[in-house]
Amino acid sequence: RFLTEDIVDGGSEVPDSSYYAAEFARAGMDFLSLSRGGRFEDAKQPNVGEAAYPYTGRSGYECMPAYISDERGPFGRNVEPGAAIRKAVREAGFETPVIVTGGIHGFEKGERILQEGKADIVGIARQALADPDFFLKVRAGCGSEVRVCEYTNYCEGLDQKHKQVTCKLWDRKELDEPGVKRTLDGKRRTTAPAWAGPAA
Ligand SMILES: Cc1cc2nc3c(=O)[nH]c(=O)nc-3n(C[C@H](O)[C@H](O)[C@H](O)COP(=O)(O)O)c2cc1C
Ligand code: SF4
Numbered sequence: 626r627f628l629t630e631d632i633v634d635g636g637s638e639v640p641d642s643s644y645y646a647a648e649f650a651r652a653g654m655d656f657l658s659l660s661r662g663g664r665f666e667d668a669k670q671p672n673v674g675e676a677a678y679p680y681t682g683r684s685g686y687e688c689m690p691a692y693i694s695d696e697r698g699p700f701g702r703n704v705e706p707g708a709a710i711r712k713a714v715r716e717a718g719f720e721t722p723v724i725v726t727g728g729i730h731g732f733e734k735g736e737r738i739l740q741e742g743k744a745d746i747v748g749i750a751r752q753a754l755a756d757p758d759f760f761l762k763v764r765a766g767c768g769s770e771v772r773v774c775e776y777t778n779y780c781e782g783l784d785q786k787h788k789q790v791t792c793k794l795w796d797r798k799e800l801d802e803p804g805v806k807r808t809l810d811g812k813r814r815t816t817a818p819a820w821a822g823p824a825a
Contacts, residue, residue, distance in 0.1 A: 626658040626659070626660055627642065627645060627646075627649075627657075627658075627659065627660070628642065628659070628660055628661050628662065628663070629642050629659050629660075629661045629703055629706035629707055629709075629710055630642065630661050630662065630687070630706055631662065631664055631666075631684065632661065632662040632664065632667075632683060632684035632687045633662075633664045633666045633667050633682075633683075633684050634666075636664065636666070636684075639706050639709050639710060642659075642706075642710055643709065643710045643713035643714075644713075646710045646711075646713060646714050646723075647713055647714055647717035647719065649721075650714050650717065650719035650721040651717070651719065654721060655721070655722075656721060656722045656723070656724060656745075656746070657710075657714065657721055657722070657723050657724065658724040658726070658748065659703060659706075659707045659710060659723065659724060659725050659726065660688055660703070660726055660727065661684075661687050661688055661702065661703045661706065661727055662683070662684035662685060662686070662687030662688040663679045663680055663684055663685050663687070663688030663689070664679055664682070664684040664685075665677055665679045666682075666684070667682030667683055667684050667685075668680075668681045668682050668685065669681040669682065676787075678784075678785045680781055680785070681785070687702060687703075687727075688727065689727075689750075689751070689778060689781055690702060690727070690728050690776070691776050691777060691778045692775065692776040692777060699728050699776055700728040700729070700730060700734070701727070701728050701729060701734065701738075702727055702728055703725055703726065703727030703728070704725055704727075704729070704738055704743055704744070705743075707723060707725035707743060707744055708725075708741075708742075708743035708744070710723065711723040711725075711742075711743065711744060711745070722745035722746055723744050723745050723746070724744060724745065724746040724747070724748050725738065725743065725744035725746075725747060725748065726747075726748030726749070726750060727748075728776075729747050729748070729749055729752075730749070730751075730752050730773075730774060730776075731752070732763045732768065735747040735749070751774045751776065751778075751780065752773075752774045754774070754780055754790070754792050755772050755773065755774035755775075755792050755794050755795075756771050756772035756773070756774075756794075756817070757816070757817050758817070758820040759771055759772075761820065762820065765822075765823050766823070767823050767824075770820070770824075772794050772795065772817075774792075774794075775793075775794070777793070779792070779793040780792055780793075788808070789808045789809065789813070789815060791808065791813045791814065791815060792817065795814070795817040795818060796808075796813035796814055796815075797812075797813060797814070798814070798818055799814075799818050800813075800814055802818070
């Protein structure tokens, strides 16, 4: 995995990453997975005794955009840079699959990216955390049952504090269900409630 664009001063941009991508392909990588930003160089100064966290600066926003955004909006910001890099890999004569990730939240958006040849595989991080059954539900034609990510980055806040990562949409639900595994402090469940399958 590497970045389409570093989003820090002096960092790699799409032409640089296109070069790396072609060289990775030439070296025989099985796939190329593209994220963006999320650098330490522009991370906020951590409190004394805490570690720097790479998603706290402008480059961090580009990696994991939240629902409060700029005029471009939080969705799909990595798609066009990823498409340019994929094109460069193809032009260099390699068929290495390219995975693009970043604010791709739904089936239709993902499918369009594939059909337009902008990527070979679509990565979905937060939506898959919000609803680990996302893929099953969509495949079963139950899109209306998907638990939709709100992109508020509560999960990222937990990661930043080195706490077990869960999703706010389900981590306090049905806590007393038998067999529910909880976080170390016992306050949250670590896996989402099971989906019962398509309504009959
Ligand atoms: C809690 C959390 C932790 C993450 N940790 C990493 C990481 O360690 N390495 C990495 O390359 N990306 C990490 N990511 C970034 C995701 O892989 C992904 O690129 C990013 O969330 C954008 O995709 P999305 O909009 O589908 O969530 C993390 C994301 C989340 C939400
Ligand atoms: S906590 Fe859940 S709803 Fe919020 S951004 Fe993370 S995955 Fe999405």
